Amino acid sequence: MTEYSPGLEGVVAAQTAISEVDGANGRLIYRGGYLIEDLAPAVSFEETAYLLWNGELPNKSQLDALRQEMAAARKLKDSTRSVIISLEYDTDPMDVLRTAVSAQGAAKALQKPTVVEAISLTAVVPTIVAAAHRRRHKRDLVEPRAELSHAANLLWMMDGQEPARERVHWLDQYLVLLADHGLNASTFTARVVASTGSDLTSCVVGAIAALKGPAHGGATYAARTMLDSIGSVENVDRWLADAHAKHARFPGFGHRVYRTYDPRAKILREMAKTADPKLHQLAAHTEEVALKILHDAHPERPNATNVDFWASVVLTGAGIPKELFTCVFAMARIAGWTAHVLESLADLRIIRPASQWVGPEPGKKPIPVEKR
């Protein structure tokens, strides 16, 4: 038996062709060998999902077919709708998502995960997220529209009006950039669940549950909350210095894998300039000061702005309220989760690590309750 490795850091838990995080060189590679900076400007989220599921970018007719399949699967089942409506108005949108995906995927008999199912679950996420949003504002749900793209549908169903083209573009780019990222905690969760032979819905529900954690998917929300709390450019220096003095971590900075600037953060930083110029200005100054403070404290550590920091600005520009940030992250990452599950089926083996016993010596005898 090996030694305990906290967080399984450095342990290789899967072989994958879905994506590669090349931290040393600051590269993110998607299935097929595409660098994220080459892919992002060239493809939509739907093309990215197709790539992750099938291993190749779709041609025009394949893409059209996928769009149709997604359009057909975007509606909530009646039972899912009732489940969503049963929840309190102010339920955490991630809890709505976890529950509604679970209900949408409820079935009579256990099924092996398929691409068709991956498409269905991916397609319905924006419908659920928009429903959670509408419910929070005590408004009626809006039906999806078949002719709109995946990103456009979310904005349409949230607002009930045709979204501006740029907003759709920013959201779509975000979805492409966040669609997969190696063996992060939620993807790993999906693979562990899949390893028992469970169904795709269970894998995705588990992944959503993991993404909910502030140490994982919650970071975009935390980054935006920090920017809100800083408030204006003049406050940046003092706010960060105070926070640092109190040993508070800066949300949006730090990553276990990248040793250089996160390539997704770079793309989002550029996009943030047009997506929300005012917030960009605040964020850019915050980044500058934060990196300086972090560098002074730990000169040996690399540049550490992560994707969450700039995603918070771009999503704001796209008109997503911060309460939905983690849900929108799930809307992107579900493409990767499902692709990983499908990949793992080829060589399914239950993931059952060992634990190290640090409790009392075996052999204690129980004392009857009345004598304890």
Place this chain on the structure above:
Amino acid sequence: MPAEYVPGLEGIVAAQTEISLVDGANGQLVYRGYVIADLAEEISFEEVAHLFWYGSLPSRAQLDGLAAQLSSVRTLTPAAMTALDALPTDSDPMDVLRSVLSVQGVLPHLQKPTIEHAIHSTAALPTILAAFHRRRKDLAFVKPRPDLGHAANYLYMLNGEEAKPELVRALNTYLVLLADHGMNASTFTARVIASTDSDMASCLVGAIGALKGPAHGGAPSAVMDQLEQIGTAENAEHWMREARRRKERFMGFGHRVYRTYDPRARILKAMCQRLNPKFYELASKVEETALAILHEEHPERPQATNVEFYSAGVLQAIGLPKDFFPPTFAVSRVAGWSAHVLEQASHNRLIRPQSEYVGPQPRKPVPLAERG
């Protein structure tokens, strides 16, 4: 360079724990120092839960306190009840459990997992299952009774009448035996989710999804299916040799950890003999034959009857329908899951292993119009 890929993380230490020890070499299962054989028929499920959550077997006053707490949260929230009613009556009970616990566990805001949350979910599982069972049989919902224990309440709510003491006792022993088992796939799922600082309900919902897999909690139902196909003890040898020729697996055999007879299987086997003689007659013959065939094929491997094999007979004797075997496993294991979540949260580090990229080297995407 990262370490080598370890399929199934076999032998990799993913956590330190004081909750349970699976001592495979000596065929022992130990709960916080107590050997399972010393606990199984001596104490109640509630006492085991107390042992897991608080670290010690309860005194009479502590046990009464815990029983009162469980009793106070055994009813479903209105939202959970509505969600349960919304799901199709032919849904897999594991999907119902996953979806309704997801509602029952909703908190007003993200909270660090607590013992109170553990109690809340543990109390609710039998109520969810019983309510669903009544509903699909078109019977009125039966409210839990404060004077009944955990096992007794489950059977009472299912059947609408108090169960015979020997059946309550049998269910209690089953719940004690299955309450924890080292770093199995569902417990590990719960810990991975907890490692992102997510909440208790998210961890448990994920664990249910993992338990659903046939390679994990789905096994006892599969045992029953196979025994039904074999039909009679006389038919066993013939059927099983044929099955082997078709490369079919024997359900209820094989375990990655135990090198001797599973101590839980031994206890369950004796219970089957007492409570379910008809099952026992067939099952013991099938076991004998299976072990003989498996020994012929792999004489170097140990005796491999696992806990699922005789679980099936005990759960049948208790009167549970076959599709309630996996969720009843959850009713027990939730005590262990939640204890592991609390342990993980108490000294947490994000569980984020690595993957090994086995895809192509970087290349450029072809524009949509030019793709073949």
